[in-house]
Amino acid sequence: MYDVLIVGCGVVGAATAYALSRYQLKIAVLEKENDVAMGATRANSAIIHAGFDPEEGTLMAKLNVRGCLMAEELCRKLDVPYRKNGSLVLSFSEDEDKTLEKLYRRGISNGVPDLRILESEELHELEPNLSPTARRALYAPSAGIVSPWDYALAMAETAVRNGAELFLETEVHAIEKTETAWRVHTNRKSFETAYVINCAGVHSGQIHEMVAAPAFRIIPCKGQYFLLDKSEGTLCTRTLFQCPSKVGKGVLVSPTVHGNLIVGPDAVDIENCEDTSTTAAQLAFVRKTAEKTMTKINYRNTIRNFAGVRSNSDRKDFIIFFGEEKFLDVAGIKSPGLTAAPAIGEYVVKLLENDGLVLRKKEDYTDSRKVIRVKELSSSEKNDLIKKDPSYGRVVCRCETVTEGEIVAAAHGPIPAKTVDGVKRRCNAGMGRCQGGFCGPRVVDILAREQNRQKEEILKDKEGSFILLSKL
Numbered sequence: 268m269y270d271v272l273i274v275g276c277g278v279v280g281a282a283t284a285y286a287l288s289r290y291q292l293k294i295a296v297l298e299k300e301n302d303v304a305m306g307a308t309r310a311n312s313a314i315i316h317a318g319f320d321p322e323e324g325t326l327m328a329k330l331n332v333r334g335c336l337m338a339e340e341l342c343r344k345l346d347v348p349y350r351k352n353g354s355l356v357l358s359f360s361e362d363e364d365k366t367l368e369k370l371y372r373r374g375i376s377n378g379v380p381d382l383r384i385l386e387s388e389e390l391h392e393l394e395p396n397l398s399p400t401a402r403r404a405l406y407a408p409s410a411g412i413v414s415p416w417d418y419a420l421a422m423a424e425t426a427v428r429n430g431a432e433l434f435l436e437t438e439v440h441a442i443e444k445t446e447t448a449w450r451v452h453t454n455r456k457s458f459e460t461a462y463v464i465n466c467a468g469v470h471s472g473q474i475h476e477m478v479a480a481p482a483f484r485i486i487p488c489k490g491q492y493f494l495l496d497k498s499e500g501t502l503c504t505r506t507l508f509q510c511p512s513k514v515g516k517g518v519l520v521s522p523t524v525h526g527n528l529i530v531g532p533d534a535v536d537i538e539n540c541e542d543t544s545t546t547a548a549q550l551a552f553v554r555k556t557a558e559k560t561m562t563k564i565n566y567r568n569t570i571r572n573f574a575g576v577r578s579n580s581d582r583k584d585f586i587i588f589f590g591e592e593k594f595l596d597v598a599g600i601k602s603p604g605l606t607a608a609p610a611i612g613e614y615v616v617k618l619l620e621n622d623g624l625v626l627r628k629k630e631d632y633t634d635s636r637k638v639i640r641v642k643e644l645s646s647s648e649k650n651d652l653i654k655k656d657p658s659y660g661r662v663v664c665r666c667e668t669v670t671e672g673e674i675v676a677a678a679h680g681p682i683p684a685k686t687v688d689g690v691k692r693r694c695n696a697g698m699g700r701c702q703g704g705f706c707g708p709r710v711v712d713i714l715a716r717e718q719n720r721q722k723e724e725i726l727k728d729k730e731g732s733f734i735l736l737s738k739l
């Protein structure tokens with residue numbers, strides 16, 4: 268019998284497990300995919316938003332600002348790539364100047380630190396590649412960029428290290444109330460638990476309706492992107508937004524924490540919440556819209572297009588409430604959910620404590636994590652490491668300089684990578700210009716060898732994404 272069972276291991280489920288794992292609780296995390304962070308968490312803009320967008324007084328505003336403040340220290344402790352690069356919302360007209368003033372006032376009231384409005388001269392000095400038509404900007408120095416899947420993985424790994432049990436490829440099909448607890452039925456087995464926490468992203472409405480009458484509606488909304496090579500990654504230093512509209516924060520241009528440039532997203536409501544296809548028409552729209560911000564981007568250096576699906580809902584706020592006794596919905600976690608996630612984790616702990624869950628701190632709780640990234644080491648550190656383990660001297664991914672030792676570590680981590688993309692998310696092999704064209708087959712070999720599996724079993728990504736079918 269578990270004390271708490273979390274459905275879904277995106278960044279919100281991971282942050283919730285992380286926050287709860289510091290207490291003496293038996294925790295289960297169920298994830299339907301073959302890895303953590305396979306939903307919205309792996310396909311978003313990767314911005315740690317400062318917190319001037321959400322309406323004053325909302326839970327979203329509170330958790331956004333708190334999450335933004337937590338990010339730097341959390342990323343330091345858990346060794347997650349993060350940079351506090353600041354963000355700019357640009358104005359191109361007198362009307363938009365008024366929007367900047369409104370966002371500024373809202374940001375101050377939400378508690379966003381160090382906000383200021385920049386005039387044209389300072390703006391263009393800070394970002395010389397900006398379109399000359401940009402006339403003013405709202406500057407938020409507390410905003411940042413992060414590696415979103417690393418953020419979720421780091422919190423999930425730390426929870427697992429501290430005793431939480433993660434069940435991958437375990438899809439919740441039904442939830443039933445017993446006399447004393449919940450019984451959660453999955454494709455693998457059933458779980459008994461005192462509390463259920465619904466962190467199922469775009470599927471959170473379905474999970475809620477397994478135990479209660481419909482209370483909210485999830486409206487999946489797709490956003491498409493260009494990811495450009497590092498040759499474009501220095502075109503700007505800060506994240507560049509245009510003024511928000513009723514469909515959201517709009518198309519941004521931003522460096523990524525890995526040194527690339529990201530451009531997007533659009534916002535189109537869709538029926539099929541698993542549809543992450545990209546289309547020429549919407550990508551053309553993204554590109555055209557981004558031209559207002561910057562004309563110098565060379566889209567021939569695009570290394571990937573991708574799409575993510577937001578869990579928008581019929582509410583203006585995050586939906587965090589007890590949908591049933593001892594059943595907590597953490598639903599409709601749309602943007603800025605990545606930013607807010609660690610604060611959502613803290614908030615869930617408070618809600619459970621107020622509901623009577625007894626929380627006793629663990630004495631042997633580990634709250635740190637270290638990842639070896641060979642290319643970040645000094646020459647002498649590299650030499651020492653290679654002397655101890657020569658596999659750190661064999662470069663497999665030449666674009667990103669990732670060694671065999673790092674891939675082996677990804678295959679044996681607290682949440683081992685099972686797929687080629689799982690390796691990519693853990694150590695960057697395949698993230699570069701060739702997108703795994705050269706190192707992909709070597710990664711298959713290493714995973715098969717290290718995990719004692721047939722090469723044909725190694726998938727690229729989700730279920731069904733076979734690379735090798737049979738031997739010839």
Ligand SMILES: Cc1cc2nc3c(=O)[nH]c(=O)nc-3n(C[C@H](O)[C@H](O)[C@H](O)COP(=O)(O)OP(=O)(O)OC[C@H]3O[C@@H](n4cnc5c(N)ncnc54)[C@H](O)[C@@H]3O)c2cc1C
Nearest residue numbers: 275277279299306307308311314439468490603604605606
């Ligand atoms: C285009 C786009 C841009 C965004 N940009 C930003 C940004 O820059 N900054 C920011 O702060 N936020 C951003 N967001 C929002 C952010 O990505 C999300 O709020 C966040 O990732 C939500 O995390 P989650 O864990 O709730 O959902 P998810 O990551 O979708 O995780 C839900 C998990 O539940 C699992 N699941 C579902 N059903 C079941 C089931 N029946 N059984 C078991 N498991 C199940 C899924 O497989 C999934 O892994 C953006 C989102 C999108 C789509």
